[in-house]
Amino acid sequence: MPAEGATLRLLDKADREIAELDQKTLGAVYGFQRDFRKDPRSGGFDLRQHTDDGRLWSARVDRQDHTYRALLLRLTDNDWLLVSVKHREHIGEHVDRLAYGINRITGAIDYVDLKDVADAVPEETAPQPDSPRPLFADYSAEQLAGLGVAEPLISIVLKLTTDDEVRGLATYAPRHTAEVLLRLRDGTPYELVRQQVTEPVAVAALDQAFDVDDWQAAGERSPAVVITDDESLQSIIEEGNFGRWKIFLHPTQRKLVDRIYSGSAKVGGGPGTGKTIVALHRVKHLVDQLPSGHTKPVLFTTFNKNLAADLRARLLSLGGLDTLARVEIVHVDQLATRVVREADPGSAKRRIDDGQALREWRQMLVEAGESRWEAEFLSDEWNQVVLGQAAHTRSDYFQARRAGRGRSVNRAERAQIWQLTERFTQRLDLKGLETHRQVAERAARLEIARKAKIDEAQQTKDDNGGLGNIHVESGTGAWLRYRYRHIVVDEAQDLSPAHWKMLRAMVPTGPDDIFLVGDTHQRIYDNQVTLGSLGINIRGRSAKLTLSYRTTREILGSALGVLDGTEYDDLDGDTDELSGYRSVLHGLRPTLRSARSWEEELDLVADQVLAWHDAPRESVAVCVPTNDMVTQVAYRLKQRGIEPTEITPEGPKKPEGVHIGTMYRFKGLEYQRMIIAGVSEGLVPRASVDQWERTDRTRHKRELQRARSLLFVAVTRARDALAISWNGEPSRFLTPLRAAAADRNQ
Numbered sequence: 187m188p189a190e191g192a193t194l195r196l197l198d199k200a201d202r203e204i205a206e207l208d209q210k211t212l213g214a215v216y217g218f219q220r221d222f223r224k225d226p227r228s229g230g231f232d233l234r235q236h237t238d239d240g241r242l243w244s245a246r247v248d249r250q251d252h253t254y255r256a257l258l259l260r261l262t263d264n265d266w267l268l269v270s271v272k273h274r275e276h277i278g279e280h281v282d283r284l285a286y287g288i289n290r291i292t293g294a295i296d297y298v299d300l301k302d303v304a305d306a307v308p309e310e311t312a313p314q315p316d317s318p319r320p321l322f323a324d325y326s327a328e329q330l331a332g333l334g335v336a337e338p339l340i341s342i343v344l345k346l347t348t349d350d351e352v353r354g355l356a357t358y359a360p361r362h363t364a365e366v367l368l369r370l371r372d373g374t375p376y377e378l379v380r381q382q383v384t385e386p387v388a389v390a391a392l393d394q395a396f397d398v399d400d401w402q403a404a405g406e407r408s409p410a411v412v413i414t415d416d417e418s419l420q421s422i423i424e425e426g427n428f429g430r431w432k433i434f435l436h437p438t439q440r441k442l443v444d445r446i447y448s449g450s451a452k453v454g455g456g457p458g459t460g461k462t463i464v465a466l467h468r469v470k471h472l473v474d475q476l477p478s479g480h481t482k483p484v485l486f487t488t489f490n491k492n493l494a495a496d497l498r499a500r501l502l503s504l505g506g507l508d509t510l511a512r513v514e515i516v517h518v519d520q521l522a523t524r525v526v527r528e529a530d531p532g533s534a535k536r537r538i539d540d541g542q543a544l545r546e547w548r549q550m551l552v553e554a555g556e557s558r559w560e561a562e563f564l565s566d567e568w569n570q571v572v573l574g575q576a577a578h579t580r581s582d583y584f585q586a587r588r589a590g591r592g593r594s595v596n597r598a599e600r601a602q603i604w605q606l607t608e609r610f611t612q613r614l615d616l617k618g619l620e621t622h623r624q625v626a627e628r629a630a631r632l633e634i635a636r637k638a639k640i641d642e643a644q645q646t647k648d649d650n651g652g653l654g655n656i657h658v659e660s661g662t663g664a665w666l667r668y669r670y671r672h673i674v675v676d677e678a679q680d681l682s683p684a685h686w687k688m689l690r691a692m693v694p695t696g697p698d699d700i701f702l703v704g705d706t707h708q709r710i711y712d713n714q715v716t717l718g719s720l721g722i723n724i725r726g727r728s729a730k731l732t733l734s735y736r737t738t739r740e741i742l743g744s745a746l747g748v749l750d751g752t753e754y755d756d757l758d759g760d761t762d763e764l765s766g767y768r769s770v771l772h773g774l775r776p777t778l779r780s781a782r783s784w785e786e787e788l789d790l791v792a793d794q795v796l797a798w799h800d801a802p803r804e805s806v807a808v809c810v811p812t813n814d815m816v817t818q819v820a821y822r823l824k825q826r827g828i829e830p831t832e833i834t835p836e837g838p839k840k841p842e843g844v845h846i847g848t849m850y851r852f853k854g855l856e857y858q859r860m861i862i863a864g865v866s867e868g869l870v871p872r873a874s875v876d877q878w879e880r881t882d883r884t885r886h887k888r889e890l891q892r893a894r895s896l897l898f899v900a901v902t903r904a905r906d907a908l909a910i911s912w913n914g915e916p917s918r919f920l921t922p923l924r925a926a927a928a929d930r931n932q
Contacts, residue, residue: 244257253273261405284299327341339355386438438731452678488518488677572627575587633692678702714888738905787911804845807847807857807860809849849899871919894919
């Protein structure tokens with residue numbers, strides 16, 4: 187062994203075990219990894235070999251306290267893999283149950299503590315005559331091995347008879363083994379599991395022969411990270427899900443990040459599947475391919491101001507200042523505002539939201555004595571068709587698609603509507619008002635015009651044999667060029683058609699032009715989009731992530747119950763489904779509690795927060811339907827000695843305290859433990875939604891879907907524990923959850 191210096195890697199799943207250690211031991215682990223990398227031969231480590239093959243070793247973590255030891259696999263004399271941190275007695279008593287090897291399908295290292303597995307999946311001492319049929323009885327040991335299931339676990343897998351046993355085993359199994367078993371148990375056909383789960387990570391699928399005794403190469407293929415400094419380990423341990431995904435990208439996700447696409451591409455998937463992390467890694471990958479320079483040719487955008495700030499912090503953590511220096515990170519409305527102000531720097535209009543605009547519609551119709559049209563219909567038509575599709579002229583509006591609008595209109599009615607929208611726009615102008623949608627529509631028109639000039643200049647250049655017209659180009663005051671080379675969009679489902687038209691015009695059509703991630707099941711704004719009709723063609727370049735690493739299976743089941751089979755689009759004219767969406771995590775079932783009044787429910791909320799006394803206050807959140815309820819919850823928690831902090835459009839008011847906000851405020855956030863209160867009929871969904879059932883069934887269906895999505899988003903913010911409560915009549919969206927709970931209690 188060399189006298190000093192070593193490579194130390196951290197195996198996936200070891201970080202979770204380390205994170206559960208007490209603070210003193212955790213601090214000792216940080217010190218251990220630092221000192222071990224400097225000199226593994228230091229006598230203070232008490233380095234011991236435990237197996238004849240010379241692979242499994244242990245080292246003392248704390249040189250003063252000898253309670254815990256690090257378990258390591260020696261890949262080479264100078265390369266070590268940290269697989270676990272265990273109590274010394276556990277190692278002494280169960281060293282013969284620590285199984286490891288190189289997986290003959292994936293080529294990666296499989297490490298399993300069979301004692302942990304046995305504790306999670308107790309074995310019967312003898313077969314019973316009335317024992318249920320094993321869950322994986324339809325598969326042979328050879329078939330499971332062919333899918334890459336870790337060989338030491340195959341005999342155990344073939345004896346499993348309950349879902350709890352499967353989940354228990356999945357907790358301690360290598361990640362690939364867990365995913366294979368959960369997919370098979372969810373009913374996915376064997377061949378489909380082989381194609382979707384095993385082939386993407388199988389060395390054999392790449393026609394690469396590999397040495398089954400080359401442990402260093404196996405280490406490179408394994409979900410492990412080289413520890414380079416204290417911060418690299420600390421970020422993984424303390425940043426939770428993001429810390430893991432900064433490092434442990436699944437091979438299928440790594441392929442999505444590194445791939446060269448012939449055009450625009452989309453990655454979908456349910457909450458917690460790593461879409462945003464893939465987007466962040468994609469941004470870093472695109473920056474890494476850029477030639478050196480000082481410009482910002484990559485745009486990273488999203489719908490929400492809070493999310494944009496979060497993306498900036500995450501990208502800095504992932505790629506550092508060098509990456510951040512080449513990326514423009516801005517939320518899409520801010521980008522549209524910038525474009526409009528460039529064209530009209532003296533504008534001083536006041537921005538109003540859709541609710542204020544609707545009030546202006548109503549007032550205008552009253553003043554005009556107009557009774558043929560309802561203000562709500564005209565407001566939606568203006569937002570979704572006129573502004574949404576950037577229909578700037580009467581002719582544009584007559585040609586605009588009205589898919590999903592419900593009520594059909596003839597040519598004469600379109601003429602009437604157009605006249606009213608023109609009159610409404612003039613009204614806002616006179617009052618010095620504008621909406622975000624108006625700004626987005628104007629920005630789209632400006633960028634489309636700018637693109638036309640760029641394309642015209644390029645055509646002239648091509649016609650002149652590569653020589654441009656310098657007088658035309660310099661006459662604009664600047665050399666015309668596309669604003670960006672690449673655009674990456676997070677939360678794509680919330681952008682409007684006008685936003686997409688603007689973005690499409692900002693980047694030349696070609697390889698790797700637009701990369702978007704999103705999930706229409708989480709669409710909480712009324713933006714209906716068909717990307718293909720807007721010049722963003724993703725057909726054949728779409729992928730879906732199905733494995734959640736944030737939400738437990740129990741919470742995930744409740745979230746899917748909220749959706750209750752409702753159909754969602756995929757942003758391109760087809761249906762999007764969450765089939766195969768699953769979790770490798772196991773936890774407590776969500777609690778459902780009713781109250782006789784809101785006052786009583788407030789006490790339930792406070793009681794639940796106090797019951798979670800072992801969790802840091804900042805890791806607990808309370809979500810409610812309205813702003814008034816936010817204030818009331820904060821007041822009640824304060825009365826009970828619990829420090830609250832409200833989530834504003836700029837984020838939490840202060841860093842400490844239980845976070846409280848409306849469902850809209852929780853988009854993109856996550857918490858260890860979550861309370862969703864006030865989930866009562868009339869609030870979720872709002873009572874006003876049902877007024878559309880008689881007059882506009884399409885609008886009614888869309889509003890119900892949006893309300894479901896909002897509750898779905900709230901439910902999936904919870905990582906470990908979820909409590910849902912209501913007073914009076916429970917929301918209709920809770921019916922499947924309450925029925926499932928009743929069945930379990932029978």
